[in-house]
Amino acid sequence: MKHIGLIILAWLIPNLAGQDIYVCKNAVITLYSKAPIEDIDARTDRGTSVFNATTGELAFSVPIRSFKFDKALMQEHFNENYLESDKYPQAVFKGKITGTTDLSKDGSYSISVTGVLDVHGVKQTRTIPGKITVTGGTVSMAAEFMVACKDHNIEIPTLVFHNIAESIRIQVSANYSPYKATP
């Protein structure tokens, strides 16, 4: 009989562990920069994210091609000249959160994430402040930060001087759902 108890315990542990992983398939990421001539404004809802609440690991991946701009030409230049999306199709962030969160309780937690932001083939270590909100069992995350073009080797030629600001504001928001490993 005590064997059965052990087996039940053994079965329960992985199931509990599985519930600590949260995933998001449609994270919204926006780019914005105000510039004297043209504002840059782009959005995607095709970011994916994995959040491991046990280890505090947080990862984001965004297809560069999925960013939509108002101006088709701007979108083409963004992909073709600045981000070179055929060479570097994804922007990736991998980090670990610091700060206390209790996902079983509703509330809002200020966190900060330290990790590596890989954009345009250039990896930069960043610490990004963010917020985790738990309401009625759903977990969501939001963050806003600035990225300097030169940090990621994104060259802005002098010919295009005033059109593009040197720093881009990035906003991220993701609503997570518990990850269920498909058998």
Next chain:
Amino acid sequence: MKPSLLIIALCLSGTMLKAQTTKTDTGNTDALLKSLSTPDKAEPVIATFKATRLILSQTTETVKKKELNFLVIHRFGDIGGGGGGGKTLWGLDNSSDIYIGFEYGISDNFNIDFGRSKYEQLLELGLKYNFLHQTVDDSSPVAITGLVKTGFKPYHVNTAVFDNYGDRFSYLLEAIIARKFSPALSLQIAPSYILNNSPFPFIAGNEKRFFSLAAAGRLKFSKRMGIVVDYVHPFSSFRNNSIDPKFYNGLGVGIEIETGGHVFTINFSNTQYISEFNYLNDTESSWGKGQFRLGFTISRIFDFNKKHKNY
């Protein structure tokens, strides 16, 4: 019997446990992230060419919805030969042709084009439709764009043969097939069919209609600059056999520079004219005789899409 079964079951659940924990392992965040993102396989290839024009040919590119492309194309006079040399500042004093045109995007794939050439005051109205996009996964290896154009000469031209208005019309039907082989190299071929209501130039034996084939390509050597080459060959026995006047195939080479809002091409070509109706019908100058000229194309996109959507 019973304990052994239990042990087997325990072992099994143990392996299950192991499988589960490896999945949640730190290293597997990557795999999980990868499994979540389902890339669109049939993603279209973008920017096969920078502009809707190369030197002579049109490209498979279309102007996107609610955008207006303003084009100024210029060909100077012969650099060498009888009409060139120092007295004309190697052709810069003359202009063989000047074209001003507009292309508007009704949808992302459908354009209406209008333009006028200096040579014979030719007016053109065209429709351009991008049937097929090349895709990243090669489910469609090429982009195909169709072009229909009509040309109209509103005034008495030097041949003075256009008695009826109907005689002044020409038509062009073209398919443009392009492939971006790498971020640096794009090639295209364009078979076309031309129909002149009165054959031009108006010489006995000239056909009213003929096929032609254009081949063009771009090789980028920096993010914003590339070499462009453009060649056209009319399959016209009249043009190939005539000795006086003698006709030549159009060949242009140039450099394309993209500045963010404009696309410039600085080129040299033997054809004097800018419109297909003129250069396919009547290219009488030859590279070999110094009858090539400096030319340029300026393409500027104006955007009429509503700005500043609030997300």
